[in-house]
Amino acid sequence: MSKEVYLKGEEKLKAITIIKTGLGVRMSPKEILERLHKSGIDIGERTYRRLKLEIYQSAGSTIAEIYQTQVGGTAFDELLSLEEMERRCWELYYSVKTPNEKFKAISQLRMISQDKMKFLKHFNIGQKREKLDYTQLRDDLKDLDEDGDTPTP
16 A cells, blocks of 8 residues: 555645646756655655656647647737737826826837737747637636646746
8 A cells, every 4th residue: 555645635736836847847856856845745756757647648639739728828818918908008098188197108008019019929820820719718728727737826
């Protein structure tokens, strides 16, 4: 019988987030286990391998699937937030009375528009041409969020 403890709830999410980060920056298993220990999560190598396998299985089978679930939804949310910020800047521009405040609103709008253009310029060209089912993507992201597979900032 194994003496290892199964992680549950918040502790498991925290461990998975640390493991994902460690894998992303190419840390060795020993370094990842040390980081987990420093965070107060004491797991063995078997549990680490099991959690790592869960991460790989939940990621998707192709690069396109991984990109769409992990990056696509975030990118779509970022684009929507930039558009919302642009709308707010225009509202602010039309609601203020002094030229100085109007200038600040236009300056902020210009910076947001530049960020949006950089974002669109560097967005994956294959993803631009592909028609996405945004309702399905949103539902998938909600499912992932409910399962705790995505780290929360």
